[in-house]
Amino acid sequence: MVAAKFKFEGKKISVRKLEKIWRSLTTKTFPNGKIRAFILDNREIERIWREMEGSGRIVAFDDDGNIIPPNENTGATITIVTYPNGTTGWLILIKKNSFCSIEENLKHELNHMINGEIMLDRSINLKRK
Ligand SMILES: [Zn+2]
Numbered sequence: 803m804v805a806a807k808f809k810f811e812g813k814k815i816s817v818r819k820l821e822k823i824w825r826s827l828t829t830k831t832f833p834n835g836k837i838r839a840f841i842l843d844n845r846e847i848e849r850i851w852r853e854m855e856g857s858g859r860i861v862a863f864d865d866d867g868n869i870i871p872p873n874e875n876t877g878a879t880i881t882i883v884t885y886p887n888g889t890t891g892w893l894i895l896i897k898k899n900s901f902c903s904i905e906e907n908l909k910h911e912l913n914h915m916i917n918g919e920i921m922l923d924r925s926i927n928l929k930r931k
Contacts (some may be wrong), residue, residue: 812840
């Protein structure tokens with residue numbers, strides 16, 4: 803995999819909010835320091851998704867478990883990245899004008915983590931009902 807650097811502008815969602823939503827979904831330990839989530843303007847998020855896709859990174863899956871490049875209908879994505887501090891963690895990007903609320907998008911993406919579907923070793927393990 804080719805390493806790529808991404809810069810973007812977005813509004814960071816507080817750890818407090820992430821942890822609160824996490825705790826509403828599961829009793830599993832919150833992976834403190836390993837989740838970052840941002841809300842981005844449409845144009846900015848579509849730009850970053852195109853760049854990530856071009857780097858060969860997997861950035862989204864649809865509800866049937868197919869790995870897909872995000873498109874204009876995508877509301878949020880989750881992917882594994884290395885943060886600027888060197889930590890490997892999850893990065894959630896949410897489109898500001900998504901059809902779903904920020905909370906719904908966060909729940910959806912956090913559930914991918916909780917269900918073990920996207921792991922820090924970059925493996926994808928989709929378990930569909
Ligand atoms: Zn999903």
